[in-house]
Amino acid sequence: MIKIGGIKRTxxxxxxxxxxxxGFGYALVPLYDVFCEVTGLNGKxxxxxxxxxxxxxxxxxxxxxxxxxxxxxxxxxxxxxxxxKFLKANxxxxxxxxxxxxxxxxxxxxxxxxxSVTPQIASLYLKKAECFCFKSQVLKPGExxxxxxxxxxxxxxxxxVESLTLSYTFFRALKDKKRVS
Amino acid sequence: MSTKAHADHDHHDHKPTGIKRWLFxxxxxxxxxxxxxxxxxMFFIGGSMAMIIRxxxxxxxxxxxxxxxxNSMVTVHALVMIFGAIMPAGVGLANWMIPIMIGxxxxxxxxxxxxxxxxxxxxxxxxxxxxxMEGGAPAGGWTMYPPLVLQTGKAFPFLIFAVHFLGISxxxxxINIIATVFNxxxxxxxxxxxxxxxxxxxxxxxLLIASMPVLAGAVTMLLTDKYFGTSFFNAAGGGDxxxxxxxxxxxxxxxxxxxxxxxxxxxxxIIPTFARKPLFxxxxxxxxxxxxxxxxxFVWAHHMFTVGLPIxxxxxxMYATMLIAVPTGVKVFxxxxxxxxxxxxxxTPMLFALAFVILFTIGGFSGLMLGITPVxxxxxxxxxxxxxxxxxxxxxxxFALMASAYYWLPKWTGHMYDEKLAKIHFWLSAIxxxxxxxxxxxxxxxxxxxxxxxxxxxFADFNMVSSLGGFAYGISQLLFVYIVIKCVLGGKKxxxxxxxxxxxLEWTLSSxxxxxxxxxxxxxxxxxxxx
Ligand code: HEM
Ligand SMILES: [Cu+2]
Numbered sequence: 001m002i003k004i005g006g007i008k009r010t011x012x013x014x015x016x017x018x019x020x021x022x023g024f025g026y027a028l029v030p031l032y033d034v035f036c037e038v039t040g041l042n043g044k045x046x047x048x049x050x051x052x053x054x055x056x057x058x059x060x061x062x063x064x065x066x067x068x069x070x071x072x073x074x075x076x077x078x079x080x081x082x083x084x085k086f087l088k089a090n091x092x093x094x095x096x097x098x099x100x101x102x103x104x105x106x107x108x109x110x111x112x113x114x115x116s117v118t119p120q121i122a123s124l125y126l127k128k129a130e131c132f133c134f135k136s137q138v139l140k141p142g143e144x145x146x147x148x149x150x151x152x153x154x155x156x157x158x159x160x161v162e163s164l165t166l167s168y169t170f171f172r173a174l175k176d177k178k179r180v181s
Numbered sequence: 182m183s184t185k186a187h188a189d190h191d192h193h194d195h196k197p198t199g200i201k202r203w204l205f206x207x208x209x210x211x212x213x214x215x216x217x218x219x220x221x222x223m224f225f226i227g228g229s230m231a232m233i234i235r236x237x238x239x240x241x242x243x244x245x246x247x248x249x250x251x252n253s254m255v256t257v258h259a260l261v262m263i264f265g266a267i268m269p270a271g272v273g274l275a276n277w278m279i280p281i282m283i284g285x286x287x288x289x290x291x292x293x294x295x296x297x298x299x300x301x302x303x304x305x306x307x308x309x310x311x312x313x314m315e316g317g318a319p320a321g322g323w324t325m326y327p328p329l330v331l332q333t334g335k336a337f338p339f340l341i342f343a344v345h346f347l348g349i350s351x352x353x354x355x356i357n358i359i360a361t362v363f364n365x366x367x368x369x370x371x372x373x374x375x376x377x378x379x380x381x382x383x384x385x386x387x388l389l390i391a392s393m394p395v396l397a398g399a400v401t402m403l404l405t406d407k408y409f410g411t412s413f414f415n416a417a418g419g420g421d422x423x424x425x426x427x428x429x430x431x432x433x434x435x436x437x438x439x440x441x442x443x444x445x446x447x448x449x450x451i452i453p454t455f456a457r458k459p460l461f462x463x464x465x466x467x468x469x470x471x472x473x474x475x476x477x478x479f480v481w482a483h484h485m486f487t488v489g490l491p492i493x494x495x496x497x498x499m500y501a502t503m504l505i506a507v508p509t510g511v512k513v514f515x516x517x518x519x520x521x522x523x524x525x526x527x528x529t530p531m532l533f534a535l536a537f538v539i540l541f542t543i544g545g546f547s548g549l550m551l552g553i554t555p556v557x558x559x560x561x562x563x564x565x566x567x568x569x570x571x572x573x574x575x576x577x578x579x580f581a582l583m584a585s586a587y588y589w590l591p592k593w594t595g596h597m598y599d600e601k602l603a604k605i606h607f608w609l610s611a612i613x614x615x616x617x618x619x620x621x622x623x624x625x626x627x628x629x630x631x632x633x634x635x636x637x638x639x640f641a642d643f644n645m646v647s648s649l650g651g652f653a654y655g656i657s658q659l660l661f662v663y664i665v666i667k668c669v670l671g672g673k674k675x676x677x678x679x680x681x682x683x684x685x686l687e688w689t690l691s692s693x694x695x696x697x698x699x700x701x702x703x704x705x706x707x708x709x710x711x712x
Contacts, residue, residue, distance in 0.1 A: 025398025
């Protein structure tokens with residue numbers, strides 16, 4: 001019993017399903033980003049804007065230790081160093097930390113810093129007002145530069161987080177023309 | 182539609198001859214045969230790569246190949262075996278058997294069938310051609326994790342397009358199978374009378390359609406990351422390499438069931454035949470297969486326990502993974518219960534099926550161990566994982582394919598194969614596959630990492646044993662080729678029934694079946710399956 005119409009219909013439906021699933025693969029990308037943002041996975045740091053910043057209350061009782069870490073990705077001839085090893089911060093108060101970056105070769109390079117926080121849960125509560133990672137950095141041959149990040153630790157940070165690490169990795173920026181892939 | 186055309190003129194059993202018969206074939210049996218021969222060739226190509234791997238690992242130190250080439254051996258071996266040997270063998274069996282099991286004259290979409298086959302040699306030409314390119318063949322592992330895979334040389338786009346073509350081919354095959362089973366069953370062949378091989382293939386086909394496009398998406402993202410400046414997986418541009426692993430394994434775990442479900446179907450055909458009893462718990466087999474398939478989309482991160490998942494994620498994926506063991510257990514139970522008090526005989530297909538039940542279960546157990554999050558931190562990326570997936574894939578999927586070949590060869594060729602040689606082939610395979618892979622459990626537990634051409638000396642003894650087992654297993658497979666050729670060329674005439682205990686429409690046809698199978702739809706009754 002061959003159902004010719006049925007064959008056509010099944011084929012069309014299944015082809016449609018194939019296309020939908022291809023789309024689903026791509027939909028996983030924004031889904032993943034939203035998921036990471038909500039849960040703080042991925043260590044991507046949060047931001048704080050003017051309005052919220054003006055309403056902060058400082059918690060003088062509590063200290064959270066922030067350790068600073070720096071890395072350079074494989075194909076970038078830069079040197080990056082945190083100017084302070086660590087900092088004890090009261091939640092609700094703004095702090096400034098600085099890094100020194102230096103271009104080690106005779107060539108202008110564009111770099112991009114990517115932040116990461118561990119433990120991951122803490123990344124939701126480390127909020128930045130200003131950061132050198134918000135835009136890419138251009139260094140002339142041999143140039144040395146001070147970089148700053150201004151942030152606060154949110155007062156709702158879980159009690160068991162007594163210390164956290166803020167780490168930056170510099171990559172050669174995608175828009176750097178001479179970037180080798 | 183061409184199926185109709187077929188049905189109209191198939192009284193005269195005419196067929197094209199020579200090369201044209203194969204190039205332009207729309208006949209399900211010819212295409213099935215081409216798939217099977219192709220997969221056997223790929224089995225030997227992939228097998229030769231395994232021989233090189235085992236030769237290099239025979240002793241510590243670097244003896245034969247440089248590490249880069251070793252890595253491309255590991256990578257291409259896996260791709261060839263998965264996409265070239267096991268999957269096409271399954272599709273070949275489906276092509277040959279499904280129409281004659283459900284009483285249809287041919288597949289629903291014969292022209293697409295021809296195309297889906299001929300894409301395959303083309304795709305593998307792309308993949309294997311990379312060995313002759315600057316930078317060599319892909320060496321970043323079959324899992325193609327970025328950023329490593331992005332360092333692939335000229336071979337990179339060829340790898341991606343080969344994967345695309347293989348995906349397209351298998352999706353076309355899957356659509357064809359579902360269209361055939363849903364629309365071309367003989368009267369009386371209700372869904373719950375379908376032979377289990379047909380059921381497992383329908384479910385496999387849905388898995389293929391749902392998962393292969395996701396892989397296609399993932400590799401397309403790799404391609405645009407490398408050449409078009411996107412940053413899906415590039416941290417410098419705000420992407421995340423771990424995202425690739427999520428997408429890949431969302432495909433990857435269903436993929437392992439794509440490899441094993443048809444094997445479950447085969448075993449469910451063979452055991453009743455040689456136990457001379459109907460399959461125990463037919464309905465529960467169907468539901469178990471379907472639940473395995475659905476669950477397989479919710480366990481992917483058990484391949485990623487060590488990437489830094491949150492604790493709740495680790496727990497969810499651990500429990501979900503454990504859950505799959507339940508329907509799998511139902512299946513094993515049903516196979517054993519089918520044999521219980523059966524009048525069993527031990528022809529070669531049955532021997533392979535029995536070995537499958539035992540050895541696949543061992544692979545399932547090591548899988549359970551790997552599924553326990555805290556211990557996987559130790560086992561991950563060691564030889565324990567290699568042992569696990571070879572138990573489920575070689576002594577699992579490949580043994581089932583061997584069983585099916587012996588089971589259906591008489592039906593395909595009209596001749597009985599040489600039972601004595603086949604038994605020798607079975608024992609050599611069963612013994613040496615274990616010599617090959619069992620020691621790898623110990624190596625893994627002791628901490629030997631996978632995908633490394635050299636190792637520290639305390640691993641030397643087990644590696645030597647494993648390599649010896651590997652060479653012996655590899656050589657024994659030549660015997661299989663000899664047996665198949667001998668059977669094709671001649672031998673005792675096979676009856677239509679072939680096996681005393683075999684039940685189902687395919688055994689009502691002559692051996693070999695006529696070029697066009699069921700010219701008139703047979704009537705299917707319950708008695709057809711009775712003992
Ligand atoms: C009871 C069922 C199973 C469980 C619980 C299970 C569990 C696992 C786990 C947890 C891993 C990851 C190990 C690691 O990388 O640390 C794994 C790897 C693997 N499994 Fe299974 N598995 C099962 C059945 C199967 C089946 C039936 C197949 C194929 C037919 C299979 C094929 C594979 C493959 C190919 C890998 C390695 C992938 C790679 O990293 O290259 N597994 N399994
Ligand atoms: Cu898995």
